[in-house]
Amino acid sequence: MSETPGGTYGLVFLGDIMGEPGMAAVRQGIPVILAQEQPLFLVVNAENAAPSGKGLLPAQAEELYALGVDAITLGNHAFDEPAIEPYLNLGKPIIRPANAPMNAPGRGRTSVTKDGITLHLINLCGQVFMKEWEDPFRAALGLVKACDSPHILVDFHAEATSEKIAMGWHLDGQVSLVVGTHTHVATADEQILPGGTAYQTDVGMSGPHGGVIGMDRSAVLAKFTKTSLVRFRVHDGPGMIHGVRVDVDRVTGRAQAIRRLTWST
Numbered sequence: 363m364s365e366t367p368g369g370t371y372g373l374v375f376l377g378d379i380m381g382e383p384g385m386a387a388v389r390q391g392i393p394v395i396l397a398q399e400q401p402l403f404l405v406v407n408a409e410n411a412a413p414s415g416k417g418l419l420p421a422q423a424e425e426l427y428a429l430g431v432d433a434i435t436l437g438n439h440a441f442d443e444p445a446i447e448p449y450l451n452l453g454k455p456i457i458r459p460a461n462a463p464m465n466a467p468g469r470g471r472t473s474v475t476k477d478g479i480t481l482h483l484i485n486l487c488g489q490v491f492m493k494e495w496e497d498p499f500r501a502a503l504g505l506v507k508a509c510d511s512p513h514i515l516v517d518f519h520a521e522a523t524s525e526k527i528a529m530g531w532h533l534d535g536q537v538s539l540v541v542g543t544h545t546h547v548a549t550a551d552e553q554i555l556p557g558g559t560a561y562q563t564d565v566g567m568s569g570p571h572g573g574v575i576g577m578d579r580s581a582v583l584a585k586f587t588k589t590s591l592v593r594f595r596v597h598d599g600p601g602m603i604h605g606v607r608v609d610v611d612r613v614t615g616r617a618q619a620i621r622r623l624t625w626s627t
């Protein structure tokens with residue numbers, strides 16, 4: 363499994379899993395993706411996987427590991443479900459943004475070793491429209507320096523395309539992949555940067571289609587049109603998975619290919 367001609371291995375990353383429709387999609391879709399892609403590593407962003415669509419509960423995290431997920435990243439919703447706080451300190455392969463306030467539970471970097479490859483994972487939040495996070499650019503350099511392997515995945519969870527593109531250039535040649543999350547909309551700019559870092563501004567959402575970035579569209583429209591007081595809820599629609607597959611050189615840790623993945627029921 364996993365080794366491809368040319369001395370590379372496959373890495374699959376799936377975007378923000380959203381509510382129960384997102385969990386239902388990965389329940390069905392991950393076995394298919396694993397069979398088709400044969401990746402060495404499968405990493406998912408699960409910051410919205412709780413039934414509320416905001417945060418993650420231990421039950422969903424455990425189910426994701428059982429499905430074959432090697433590591434979980436989070437984002438600005440990392441701490442929305444209080445029950446996840448002790449779970450983040452159990453030493454499991456789950457990370458929240460590293461540039462969180464100093465007393466936040468959990469950690470922002472972890473690593474997973476399989477088939478002789480140690481993959482480091484780093485989670486960072488952007489600052490544009492999310493001022494509460496520390497400087498992700500400075501944090502990134504320190505975190506990368508602490509990695510004892512060239513195989514590094516960075517999930518940059520940010521709103522602005524400009525901030526994410528800048529992070530790609532900031533880390534080009536130092537990491538295997540910089541992938542953006544948070545907007546829930548996949549971008550068409552997947553590429554290998556000149557230094558060998560795979561990059562995509564946003565990988566998109568694994569969640570319900572037909573809503574507004576995963577939320578029920580009637581509630582979101584009522585908010586924008588100010589027609590009624592509303593409480594957001596996860597959209598009840600068929601699930602779809604968005605992700606990315608990257609081929610990484612086993613020796614150098616630099617990327618050789620990147621391809622968008624989609625899966626739907």
Ligand SMILES: [Fe+2]
Pocket residue numbers: 378409410437544545546
């Ligand atoms: Fe999200």
Ligand SMILES: [Fe+2]
Pocket residue numbers: 409437438439519543544545
């Ligand atoms: Fe987010």
